[in-house]
Amino acid sequence: MRPVAIFLCTALGTLLAAMGPVATASAGGTASPPAQESSxxxxxxxxxxxxxxxxxxxxxxxxxxxxxxxxxxxxxxxxxxxxxxxxxxxxxxxxxxxxxxxxxxxxxxxxxxxxxxxxxxxxxxxxxxxxxxxxxxxxxxxxxxxxxxxxxx
The missing domain is CATH 3.30.479 (Tetrahydropterin Synthase; Chain A)
Known part of the structure; x- marks a missing residue:
């Protein structure tokens, strides 16, 4: 199970890198984190x-x-x-x-x-x-x- 999870994370990272900075920001990457509501x-x-x-x-x-x-x-x-x-x-x-x-x-x-x-x-x-x-x-x-x-x- 662990290799699949690593593969999915690697594939997602590759996909986000290919899509550019807009995708990285909307996915919560290196751009500023989304505002969170209080619980x-x-x-x-x-x-x-x-x-x-x-x-x-x-x-x-x-x-x-x-x-x-x-x-x-x-x-x-x-x-x-x-x-x-x-x-x-x-x-x-x-x-x-x-x-x-x-x-x-x-x-x-x-x-x-x-x-x-x-x-x-x-x-x-x-x-x-x-x-x-x-x-x-x-x-x-x-x-x-x-x-x-x-x-x-």
Missing amino acids: EDSRHRTITSSETYMPLPPMTATVQANHRAQGLLQIEAGLEISDNRLRRRVEMYMPRLRNAYLSALTIYTGMQYRYGDVPDADRIAQILQEATDITLGQEGAEVLIGMIIIHGD
């Missing part, structure tokens, strides 16, 4: 063009039935924050917010959600909004849900 930005898909939207990291909670794990609830959401001062506060409180969200979702999946049913998006949005307002100590950051998925076993 956090590449994980979030843009669901709005709003400048005041702040995506949250994906949230998950275990779905239980009959005293054992049956699946996983996955939520993608974000916050709509028009006040720049509140936005800075949210960035500072993000570990606390994440803890509040995961605690609220764990209670939802453990006590309010029945495995096999469709998750109640309105209820999930309400508990996430309550967790946001309580953690920040004020209103102004509106929770927007982008996606809710149940992964079953």
Whole structure:
């Protein structure tokens, strides 16, 4: 297997050399390397063009039935924050917010959600909004849900 890999690398190098500097630059050769996105930005898909939207990291909670794990609830959401001062506060409180969200979702999946049913998006949005307002100590950051998925076993 190793000789094939060396051959392919040699053949690619020969092909790029024959095509000239444009091919070398587009293939990431000696020209400047392409700009790379940060890993956090590449994980979030843009669901709005709003400048005041702040995506949250994906949230998950275990779905239980009959005293054992049956699946996983996955939520993608974000916050709509028009006040720049509140936005800075949210960035500072993000570990606390994440803890509040995961605690609220764990209670939802453990006590309010029945495995096999469709998750109640309105209820999930309400508990996430309550967790946001309580953690920040004020209103102004509106929770927007982008996606809710149940992964079953």
